Amino acid sequence: MPTVEVQNLYKEYSGRQVLRDVNFGVKNGELFVFVGPNGAGKTTLLRIIDLLEEPTSGRVLFDGQIVDYSSKKDMVALRRKIGMVFQQAILFNMSVFDNVAYPLKVRGESERNIKQKVKEALGLVQLNGFECKNALALSGGEVQRVAIAQALVTEPDLLLLDEPTANLDPKNVSIVEEVISNINRERQTTIIMTTHNMFQAENLAHRLAFLNDGKIESIGTFQDVFGKPSKPVKSFARLENVFYGISKITTEGTSIVDIGNGLQIEAAFRKTGNVRLHVPPEDIILSTQPLISSARNTFEGRITQISDMGHVVKLKVKIAGNKSFMAQITKRSFNEMQLNIGSKVYMAFKASSVQTN
Amino acid sequence: MFEDIYWEEILNITLLSLRVSGTAVLVGALIGIPIGAVLGFRQFKGKRTLMRFVDITLKSLINTFMGLPPVVVGLVVYLLLTAAGPFGWLGLLYTPTAMIITQLIMVVPIIIGVTMSAVGSVEKSIRERALSLGATETQAAWLVLREARMGVLTSIIVAFGAAISEVGGIMITGGNIRWWTRTLTTAVVVETELGNFTMALTLGTVLLSMAFAINLVLTIVQVKGARR
Numbered sequence: 329m330p331t332v333e334v335q336n337l338y339k340e341y342s343g344r345q346v347l348r349d350v351n352f353g354v355k356n357g358e359l360f361v362f363v364g365p366n367g368a369g370k371t372t373l374l375r376i377i378d379l380l381e382e383p384t385s386g387r388v389l390f391d392g393q394i395v396d397y398s399s400k401k402d403m404v405a406l407r408r409k410i411g412m413v414f415q416q417a418i419l420f421n422m423s424v425f426d427n428v429a430y431p432l433k434v435r436g437e438s439e440r441n442i443k444q445k446v447k448e449a450l451g452l453v454q455l456n457g458f459e460c461k462n463a464l465a466l467s468g469g470e471v472q473r474v475a476i477a478q479a480l481v482t483e484p485d486l487l488l489l490d491e492p493t494a495n496l497d498p499k500n501v502s503i504v505e506e507v508i509s510n511i512n513r514e515r516q517t518t519i520i521m522t523t524h525n526m527f528q529a530e531n532l533a534h535r536l537a538f539l540n541d542g543k544i545e546s547i548g549t550f551q552d553v554f555g556k557p558s559k560p561v562k563s564f565a566r567l568e569n570v571f572y573g574i575s576k577i578t579t580e581g582t583s584i585v586d587i588g589n590g591l592q593i594e595a596a597f598r599k600t601g602n603v604r605l606h607v608p609p610e611d612i613i614l615s616t617q618p619l620i621s622s623a624r625n626t627f628e629g630r631i632t633q634i635s636d637m638g639h640v641v642k643l644k645v646k647i648a649g650n651k652s653f654m655a656q657i658t659k660r661s662f663n664e665m666q667l668n669i670g671s672k673v674y675m676a677f678k679a680s681s682v683q684t685n
Numbered sequence: 686m687f688e689d690i691y692w693e694e695i696l697n698i699t700l701l702s703l704r705v706s707g708t709a710v711l712v713g714a715l716i717g718i719p720i721g722a723v724l725g726f727r728q729f730k731g732k733r734t735l736m737r738f739v740d741i742t743l744k745s746l747i748n749t750f751m752g753l754p755p756v757v758v759g760l761v762v763y764l765l766l767t768a769a770g771p772f773g774w775l776g777l778l779y780t781p782t783a784m785i786i787t788q789l790i791m792v793v794p795i796i797i798g799v800t801m802s803a804v805g806s807v808e809k810s811i812r813e814r815a816l817s818l819g820a821t822e823t824q825a826a827w828l829v830l831r832e833a834r835m836g837v838l839t840s841i842i843v844a845f846g847a848a849i850s851e852v853g854g855i856m857i858t859g860g861n862i863r864w865w866t867r868t869l870t871t872a873v874v875v876e877t878e879l880g881n882f883t884m885a886l887t888l889g890t891v892l893l894s895m896a897f898a899i900n901l902v903l904t905i906v907q908v909k910g911a912r913r
Binding site: 378380400404407408410412414418420421430431434435478479482 | 810811813814815816817818819820821822824828831832835
């Protein structure tokens with residue numbers, strides 16, 4: 329019996345359909361991830377499951393029981409079994425301790441229990457010693473971790489996480505990801521989370537669903553969803569390093585593609601005319617020194633974004649002509665090269681790494 | 686140089702100013718904060734056009750009353766309290782009570798208006814987060830009020846500032862009677878008219894220093910509260 333079931337769910341905001349015929353079930357102890365681009369309806373879906381919003385039609389079931397939106401008492405009782413972390417964490421203007429204690433206080437727990445549980449919850453997110461700090465004086469990553477502690481302190485049956493690592497730096501991302509998988513493994517907490525990060529989904533999810541334009545496009549294991557991707561999944565998965573240009577065949581039998589702003593990419597295929605290119609981020613080599621290599625494409629650029637994916641790090645490199653590439657390197661190389669936002673790097677990839685439609 | 690200054694009188698005037706404006710703000714807070722909070726909580730999200738219309742009209746009215754000209758308030762209160770007026774039998778005209786009433790009418794809209802926007806600005810996010818963490822609607826409402834506390838304090842600072850520096854209203858309803866209804870502001874007017882500039886300047890300095898001292902204390906509370 330699934331603990332959470334959503335059936336034929338529709339949600340409209342003043343005539344605009346945000347969710348369309350959403351159906352899925354999440355089993356007890358499962359870590360279920362919704363992947364999809366921004367604006368797909370992921371946040372709205374989580375808010376409906378957290379009972380902060382009512383669906384326009386369709387229904388939500390917890391442990392087989394249909395949610396009755398007319399009973400305020402039932403709603404409070406149900407919400408008390410759910411913990412939620414918003415994408416934009418909201419903390420109260422009080423100490424970290426009082427913030428984390430709040431959900432216990434409204435449940436009428438004893439002072440002694442509160443002390444004990446707050447301490448444990450802060451330990452989970454590695455914020456021991458932060459009790460007396462004011463919550464509004466924390467950094468972005470700490471705010472997110474306090475919000476997670478607030479959601480975990482009541483030991484909820486169901487944990488909802490809305491893009492929990494968006495806007496966090498690599499160190500905080502790995503702390504948060506660790507907490508998520510630990511809670512799921514050790515407490516058997518059922519987790520539903522959203523992300524637009526495929527790699528995070530792959531690392532964490534038991535099962536996942538691809539949500540696009542308010543509809544579930546596909547659902548299953550990572551392999552089911554991204555192994556043989558449908559068209560929207562494909563376009564989502566390939567958002568990175570996609571370029572459009574005009575291709576010309578060279579005398580050497582390769583192609584030179586002009587992608588605009590004076591930039592040319594050499595590719596191993598033979599094509600003329602308009603083409604779409606894709607360079608897999610893992611095929612890009614980065615160096616802090618100028619590169620002398622056999623790779624046909626070399627560029628110089630600066631790092632504008634760093635995302636920690638666990639064992640790998642993805643870097644956004646901006647090169648001349650205002651184009652950016654995503655490069656993926658191992659965590660170890662990242663640490664050895666001592667890269668940072670703004671670092672100057674040299675980037676190279678082979679002509680044979682360039683894929684086309 | 687100080688021979689024209691009567692310190693005893695200055696003390697009397699200062700204490701009366703504090704008593705009148707302090708009482709007006711205190712009573713004003715008791716009336717204005719609950720009303721402001723209720724109005725701040727009422728979020729009409731376009732469901733019923735009529736209710737929204739009422740809400741917008743009410744809020745615009747409050748914003749207008751926040752800028753009431755003190756002399757107009759003084760005039761109205763005078764007409765109500767004068768011997769021939771409907772409340773003439775109370776015999777309140779030219780008493781400190783009449784001055785308190787005048788300033789009360791001025792500060793209530795200020796306190797309502799500032800409290801309303803303070804509560805309204807945190808209402809949605811704080812209420813939702815509290816509910817999500819398992820609070821009941823009542824518990825969530827308390828938290829919203831708690832989170833809006835700095836804005837509520839601001840309403841009191843603004844109201845006190847307006848009251849202590851007001852002249853026109855209390856001049857009409859208090860009558861500026863020496864040793865009885867003469868406040869710092871009305872005294873400055875009289876002393877200036879009489880050409881006693883040393884006295885007028887001294888009174889002005891006392892008024893400014895007092896306003897500064899009180900705002901200093903309230904601001905310290907506010908700054909501390911923002912962090913804690």
